[in-house]
Amino acid sequence: MLTRTYHASHRSVRLRHVAVLAVLALLILHASPARALAVPPSVSAQWLKENLGKPGLAIIEVSSEEEHLFNGHIPGSVATDKSAWRYAADDGTLVRYAPEILAEKLRRMGINDGDGVVIYYKGNNTDEILGAFYLYWLFHLLGHPNVGMLDQGWHGWLNAGGPVAKEAREIKPGNFVARPLLALEIGTDELNRIRENYLLVDGRPASHFAGRTRFPANPRYGRIPGSVNQPWQDYMRRGKDGHWYAEAPEVPPLLATLGVDRDTPILLTCLGGTGAAFNYAMFYAAGYHNLRLHDAGLRRWNVRRLPLEKTNVHKHEPEE
Numbered sequence: 001m002l003t004r005t006y007h008a009s010h011r012s013v014r015l016r017h018v019a020v021l022a023v024l025a026l027l028i029l030h031a032s033p034a035r036a037l038a039v040p041p042s043v044s045a046q047w048l049k050e051n052l053g054k055p056g057l058a059i060i061e062v063s064s065e066e067e068h069l070f071n072g073h074i075p076g077s078v079a080t081d082k083s084a085w086r087y088a089a090d091d092g093t094l095v096r097y098a099p100e101i102l103a104e105k106l107r108r109m110g111i112n113d114g115d116g117v118v119i120y121y122k123g124n125n126t127d128e129i130l131g132a133f134y135l136y137w138l139f140h141l142l143g144h145p146n147v148g149m150l151d152q153g154w155h156g157w158l159n160a161g162g163p164v165a166k167e168a169r170e171i172k173p174g175n176f177v178a179r180p181l182l183a184l185e186i187g188t189d190e191l192n193r194i195r196e197n198y199l200l201v202d203g204r205p206a207s208h209f210a211g212r213t214r215f216p217a218n219p220r221y222g223r224i225p226g227s228v229n230q231p232w233q234d235y236m237r238r239g240k241d242g243h244w245y246a247e248a249p250e251v252p253p254l255l256a257t258l259g260v261d262r263d264t265p266i267l268l269t270c271l272g273g274t275g276a277a278f279n280y281a282m283f284y285a286a287g288y289h290n291l292r293l294h295d296a297g298l299r300r301w302n303v304r305r306l307p308l309e310k311t312n313v314h315k316h317e318p319e320e
Contacts, residue, residue, distance in 0.1 A: 037051065037054055037055075037056045037057055037116040038116060038146060039057075039116035039117060039118060039146050039147060039148040040148050041147075041148050041149070041281070041284055041285040042148060042149055042151050042248040042285040043118050043148035043149060043150045043151060044151055044156075045150065045151070045152070045156045045157050045159070045160035045162055046160060048074070048118060048150060048157070048162065049160065049161075049162055049163075052074075052075060052076070052162075052163070053075070053076065056112075056114060056115055056116055057076075057115065057116050057118065058078075058110070058111050058112070058115040058116070058117045058118070058174075059074050059076055059077035059078070059117075059118045059119075059120070060077060060078055060079075060080060060109065060111075060117065060118070060119045060120070060135065061073050061074065061077045061078070061079045061080070061120055061121070061122065061154075062079075062080055062081060062082065062119065062120070062121045062122075062128050062129075062131045062132040062135060063079060063081065063121065063122040063124065063128050064079065064081050065079050067079070067122055067124065069166075069168055070166075071122070072164040072165065072166050073164070073165055073166075074120065074157060074162065074163075074164070074165070075163055075164075075165040076165075076169065077120075077165075078109045078110060078169075078171060080109065080131075080135070081128075081131060082127055082128070082130060082131025082134065082274070083131075084105065085097065085102065085105070085131075085134065085135060085138060086134075086273075089296075089300075091299075091300060091303045092299065092303065093272070093296045093297070093299040093300040093303065094272050094273065094299065095273070095295050095296050096138060096141070096273075096295055099141070099142055099178040099180040100178060102138060102142060102178065103142060103176055103177065103178035106142075106174065106176040107173050107174045107175065107176045108171075108173060109171065109174070110171040110172055110173065110174045111174045111176045112174040112175050112176060113174075113175050113176050113177045115146070115174070115176075116146045116147075116148075117139060117144070117146065117147040117148070118147075118148050118149075118150055119132050119135055119136055119139075119147065119148070119149050119150065120132065120149070120150035120153045120154060120157065121153045121154065121245075122153070122154045122243065123153050123154055123155055123239075123243035123244040123245050124242075124243065124244075125244065126236065126244055128244075129153065129236070129244055129245070129246055129278075130232070130274035130275065130277075130278060131274065132149065132153070133149065133232075133246075133274065133277045133278040133280070133281045134273065134274045134277040136149050136277065136280075136281045137184075137277040137280045137281065137293060140181065140184055140280075140284075141180060141181060141182070141184050141185060142178045142179065142180060142181075143178065143179030143180055143181050144176070144179075149248075149281055149285070151246075151247060151248050152245040152246070152247055153243070153245045153246070154243055154245070155239045155241065155243040155244075155245035156245060158241070159239075183292065184291065184292060184293060185292060185293055185294075185295055186267060186292040186293065186294050187294075187296070188294065188296050188300045188301055188304065188306070191224075191267060191269070191294050191301075192301075192306055194267075195224060195225075195226060195227075195267065196226060198265055198266070198267050199228070199258075199260065199264060199265070199266050199267065200224060200226060200227040200228070200266075200267045200268075200269065201227065201228055201229070201230050201254065201266060201267065201268050201269070201276075201279055202223055202224065202227045202228070202229050202230075202269055202270060203230060203231065203232045203268065203269070203270035203275030203276045203278055203279045204223075204229070204231060204232075204270050204271055204275055204298075205231050205233055206229055206231050208271075209223050209227075209229040209231070210223075210310065210311040211223065211308070211309075211310030211311055212311070215271055217271065217272075217299065218271055218298060218299070218302060219302055220298075220302045220308060221308070221310055222308030222309055222310040223308060223309060223310070224269065224298070224301065224306075224307070224308065224309075225307055225308070225309045227269070228254060228258070229254070230252055230253065230254035230255075230279055231275075232270070232274075232275040232278035232279065234253060235247065235248075235249070235278065235282060246278075248282055248285050248286075249282065249286070250286065251286050252279070252282050252283060252286060255283065255286070255288065260288070262287045262288050262289070262290075263290060264288070264290065265290045265291075265292070266283065266288060266290060266291050266292075267291075267292050267294065268280055268283075268291060268292065268293045268294060269293075269294040269297055269298065269301075270294075270297050270298070271297050271298050271299060272296075272297040272298075272299050273293065273294070273295040273296065273297050275297075276293050276294060276295075276297065277293060280293050
């Protein structure tokens with residue numbers, strides 16, 4: 001019943017935005033130059049083993065310089081961390097740097113314009129994983145869709161018997177060029193104007209979405225009215241080695257439950273962008289490409305005191 005109701009109420013929206021999807025698909029296909037190595041959105045350890053060392057393949061580990069150097073890494077990879085790609089805006093929200101700054105950071109890491117890029121994380125903590133998925137979205141935003149996430153990260157690489165390097169390599173500056181696809185992002189004001197006409201997916205944990213709990217950085221309980229929940233935590237597992245990892249489903253649970261068509265426009269939010277980026281990567285790998293991400297998230301939504309709804313009121317939080 002939920003699926004039929006959803007499709008009936010959104011049929012006109014889907015029809016009006018088929019053209020948007022087609023244009024966006026063409027932009028994605030032609031955003032970056034011809035490349036020798038095409039990288040799938042979700043990369044298996046076996047695929048990476050077979051292509052390791054090929055020209056035009058760049059590999060990025062999201063952890064820390066110390067972790068990358070002293071605890072081993074995939075041969076040829078370079079290291080970064082979540083904090084390198086964002087800054088605190090004047091209102092306290094965490095948002096991406098401007099495209100030209102992001103492109104310069106990638107050039108300094110040795111990323112070239114025609115590279116196929118594989119991103120992975122160590123998984124010592126969930127912050128590393130969130131940072132990796134956020135970087136995945138940034139590559140798309142910069143017009144470089146030839147990027148993939150290593151499924152199960154470092155955990156999957158070790159289980160597959162992938163080689164491990166410990167030596168540092170010289171990094172030569174690359175020639176990465178940003179061709180921003182700003183349609184992949186949505187600002188807070190626009191989200192508030194159009195949210196009732198779209199499927200809006202909140203990536204926060206279920207108890208935060210319901211309004212029973214919240215992150216310490218979030219001053220308010222609740223969710224954006226009309227939104228639905230696909231927690232990024234649903235993808236998470238923890239191996240016997242202690243490493244956290246994420247496994248890409250064939251179809252994310254929420255989209256399977258709703259029976260969402262792959263051409264349906266979907267808006268993605270969370271508290272601060274990284275959980276939404278997690279859903280972005282999982283949705284994209286499953287064939288859902290008509291996506292826009294709310295980078296400023298509920299941090300900015302709540303600073304502006306925009307409307308929220310709750311399933312249950314927390315016992316320490318008064319009604320507004």
